[in-house]
Amino acid sequence: MIGKTIRMERIMNRDTGNTVIVPMDHGVSVGPIKGLCNVKEMVNKVAEGGANAIILHKGLVAPGHRRKGRDVGLIVHLSAGTSLAPDPNAKMLVCSVQEAIKLGADAVSLHVNIGAEDEKTMLRDFGETTKKAKEWGMPLLAMVYARGPKIRNQYEPCVVEHAARLGAEIGADIVKVAYTGSPETFARVVEGCPIPVVIAGGEKMETDEDVLNMVKGAMEAGGKGVSIGRNVFQHSHPDKMVRAISMIVHEGASVAEAMEVLK
Numbered sequence: 001m002i003g004k005t006i007r008m009e010r011i012m013n014r015d016t017g018n019t020v021i022v023p024m025d026h027g028v029s030v031g032p033i034k035g036l037c038n039v040k041e042m043v044n045k046v047a048e049g050g051a052n053a054i055i056l057h058k059g060l061v062a063p064g065h066r067r068k069g070r071d072v073g074l075i076v077h078l079s080a081g082t083s084l085a086p087d088p089n090a091k092m093l094v095c096s097v098q099e100a101i102k103l104g105a106d107a108v109s110l111h112v113n114i115g116a117e118d119e120k121t122m123l124r125d126f127g128e129t130t131k132k133a134k135e136w137g138m139p140l141l142a143m144v145y146a147r148g149p150k151i152r153n154q155y156e157p158c159v160v161e162h163a164a165r166l167g168a169e170i171g172a173d174i175v176k177v178a179y180t181g182s183p184e185t186f187a188r189v190v191e192g193c194p195i196p197v198v199i200a201g202g203e204k205m206e207t208d209e210d211v212l213n214m215v216k217g218a219m220e221a222g223g224k225g226v227s228i229g230r231n232v233f234q235h236s237h238p239d240k241m242v243r244a245i246s247m248i249v250h251e252g253a254s255v256a257e258a259m260e261v262l263k
Helices: 001-011 027-031 039-049 096-103 121-136 157-170 183-191 207-221 238-251 256-260
Strands: 019-023 052-056 075-078 107-114 140-146 174-175 196-199 225-226
Touching: 001 107, 019 196, 019 238, 039 052, 039 238, 052 174, 096 121, 107 121, 107 157, 121 140, 121 157, 140 157, 140 196, 157 174, 157 183, 183 196, 183 207, 196 207, 207 225, 207 238, 207 256, 238 256
Parallel strands: 019 052, 019 225, 052 075, 075 107, 107 140, 140 174, 174 196, 196 225
Antiparallel strands: none
């Protein structure tokens, strides 16, 4: 699996084993929101800030492709669903591993909502995708969240533990889950998952310090990095925000030290 090893090094820091990913796949689910109207410009900014990888849907790979400046890993997102659908939690495959390879992807990702009414379809697609990804030596990032009629709190530690473990059990190489709110509870998530765990950024937070405290807590718990979208690309200085996050993820900086970058 030399190919997978090489590709993993393109989306993770080879010295720290951690990663700072900026997902930009939101256009399918909610449209051209603030920060993503000009994808190429935003890719340039987060790359210059030191992001290890970005996540794009296949149709935006060409507009977001870089021909100069700092390199950044490319993760092509394979699944989609919209906020306008009868069930916004349902995701279906809209791209294949082979298509992603032709686009030059370093990895692929897909989204699974456990507890959703269409969970069985997403799990089936997840299983088939891990099989294809393994055949092609392609790293797979699974975004696994608990969302559906029976889910009262998607941030409940036992629920997030289940989501992370499912990602590992089905065959992902990295799993992205919600942050549980504290290093103590998130440590349980990491302990129960044998593959690297990264946190989602969630909705736009009120302050930069809130974001950096979340990142610091996840890293203290044993997390391997972040996959943060809105709190980066909707920031007034996305490049500086990525740099501040990277200081914590890769250099072990304190929140106070990282905040200095944003002043």
